[in-house]
Structure formats: C-alpha cells, structure tokens
Amino acid sequence: MTRFEGTGDYVATDDLRVAVNAAIALERPLLVKGEPGTGKTELARQVAAALGVPILEWAVKSTTRAQQGLYEYDAISRLRDGQLGDERVHDIANYIRRGRLWQAFEAEQRVVLLIDEIDKADIEFPNDLLQELDRMEFHVYETGETVRARHRPIVIITSNNEKELPDAFLRRCFFHYIRFPDAETLRRIVEVHHPGLKPALLTAALQQFFALRDQPGLKKKPSTSEMLDWLKLLLAEDLSPEDLRHDGANALPRLHGALLKNEQDVHLFERPAFMARRD
Numbered sequence: 001m002t003r004f005e006g007t008g009d010y011v012a013t014d015d016l017r018v019a020v021n022a023a024i025a026l027e028r029p030l031l032v033k034g035e036p037g038t039g040k041t042e043l044a045r046q047v048a049a050a051l052g053v054p055i056l057e058w059a060v061k062s063t064t065r066a067q068q069g070l071y072e073y074d075a076i077s078r079l080r081d082g083q084l085g086d087e088r089v090h091d092i093a094n095y096i097r098r099g100r101l102w103q104a105f106e107a108e109q110r111v112v113l114l115i116d117e118i119d120k121a122d123i124e125f126p127n128d129l130l131q132e133l134d135r136m137e138f139h140v141y142e143t144g145e146t147v148r149a150r151h152r153p154i155v156i157i158t159s160n161n162e163k164e165l166p167d168a169f170l171r172r173c174f175f176h177y178i179r180f181p182d183a184e185t186l187r188r189i190v191e192v193h194h195p196g197l198k199p200a201l202l203t204a205a206l207q208q209f210f211a212l213r214d215q216p217g218l219k220k221k222p223s224t225s226e227m228l229d230w231l232k233l234l235l236a237e238d239l240s241p242e243d244l245r246h247d248g249a250n251a252l253p254r255l256h257g258a259l260l261k262n263e264q265d266v267h268l269f270e271r272p273a274f275m276a277r278r279d
Contacts, residue, residue, distance in 0.1 A: 037223025
C-alpha cells in the first residue's frame with residue numbers, strides 16, 4: 001500500500017502522517033483544517049512529491065461552482081462558430097472544457113487532487129460534489145458519456161474554517177486539524193527552510209514570536225509562514241539576539257510588519273510602549 005512518510009522539505013507530525021495514510025487506505029477525501037499559513041496547501045504538494053505522482057490543483061473562489069470541477073459547456077463559442085460556418089460545430093465535444101475532476105479521472109496514473117480552500121465557495125458547493133467523489137464518476141449530459149476514474153485519485157481538501165461544511169459532506173471525509181506547531185516542531189520547520197541558523201538567534205526569535213502569539217487581544221496571530229518570512233528578514237538584516245530584545249519603551253518586535261498584519265494589533269503593542277515612555 002502507498003504510504004506517506006513525509007519529505008525532506010516538509011515537517012509532518014506523526015498524527016498528520018497517520019491522517020494522510022488513513023485517508024489513502026479508506027479511499028476517502030482527506031479534509032484538512034487549520035489556521036491560514038500552517039501548510040495545508042503545501043501538504044498536498046508534498047504528498048504528491050513523496051509518492052511520486054502528479055498533482056492537480058483546484059483553487060476554489062467565492063464564485064466557483066462545483067460543475068466547473070467536472071466540465072463546462074461553451075455554448076457561446078459554438079454559436080459563434082456556427083454563424084461563421086466552422087465545421088467544428090458538428091461535434092459538441094469540441095466545446096466541452098474538462099475540469100480538474102475530469103482531468104484527475106482520466107489520468108494515466110494515480111494523481112493527487114487538491115481542492116483548495118473549499119470553504120470560500122457557496123455552502124452548496126461541497127454537497128454538489130458528493131456523488132462524484134463517492135462514485136468516482138459523473139455523466140456528461142451534452143455528449144451522453146459517463147466519465148469514470150481510471151485510478152482513484154488521492155483527494156486532499158483544505159479549509160480555513162470560514163464557514164461550516166455540510167454534515168453529509170463531512171461524513172464522507174477523513175478529517176484532520178493541523179494544530180499550530182509547538183516550539184520544538186517549529187524549530188524543525190525552521191531548520192528545513194533556514195538550515196544552519198545560529199541557535200541563539202533562533203531561540204531569541206522563537207521566544208519573541210510565541211510571546212507575541214500569546215498576547216491577549218491579538219486580532220490575527222502570526223502564522224508559521226509569517227514566522228519564516230520574519231526570520232528571513234532577520235537574516236537579511238544580519239540582526240543578533242541582542243537586537244531582538246526590547247524594553248518597555250520599544251514593545252514592537254523588530255521588522256514587525258512581517259508578523260502583525262493590521263493596525264489594531266500594532267496599536268496593541270504601541271500602547272504599552274507609549275505608557276512606558278510617558279512614565
């Protein structure tokens with residue numbers, strides 16, 4: 001049986017590896033939730049890389065319809081070609097655009113199919129895919145054909161929890177929530193992206209980062225990806241652990257724009273600094 005054991009470019013915790021392999025064994029979609037920036041999308045890419053299979057990515061937007069994942073019939077182009085006397089109009093298949101599910105179903109080998117940020121779409125979007133993901137087939141009404149999966153794809157679905165997903169959809173998925181990494185796991189992630197970082201600088205950066213995330217009243221906690229961006233800036237500026245230390249007169253972290261992404265959170269750290277300076 002195909003198993004995912006992680007890659008050198010992605011730190012997968014034990015429970016995440018168990019979830020991926022359970023979904024593969026059950027032949028169920030893996031629904032992955034977690035804070036933005038915790039590596040949900042990247043997980044699908046790394047599963048494909050580890051298993052040596054292609055990946056097809058379907059990025060869902062607020063305007064995306066489930067039908068687009070199957071196919072779309074371009075009636076306007078056919079009408080235009082008919083008016084111009086194009087011979088292509090006699091074969092309706094020329095005007096069928098194949099979606100990501102169709103591409104995954106007809107692939108010559110098993111693929112990873114990523115349905116990214118499914119919670120962005122309309123609430124009916126997940127329900128509209130139930131039958132296709134269950135039976136691994138769908139009907140093309142315009143041509144009368146039935147498209148069946150040659151090889152059942154490994155389906156990974158991500159959600160940022162912006163809206164609740166229907167119970168009927170959830171029942172058909174294997175669920176995993178990616179928790180925010182603890183300090184030791186975050187160290188391992190940093191080592192992958194910034195190998196050889198000086199331990200003293202990493203320790204100081206992690207202490208400040210977790211202190212910032214634990215700040216009461218923070219509207220948006222910085223994510224793993226933002227932590228990596230911040231470290232990249234610290235290295236580019238050649239800052240030392242001493243440069244990261246702050247007193248009451250300077251509560252904002254150095255290069256805080258990589259970590260704090262709205263004015264409310266910036267003011268949260270500016271107020272104590274202002275009070276300290278006034279005292």
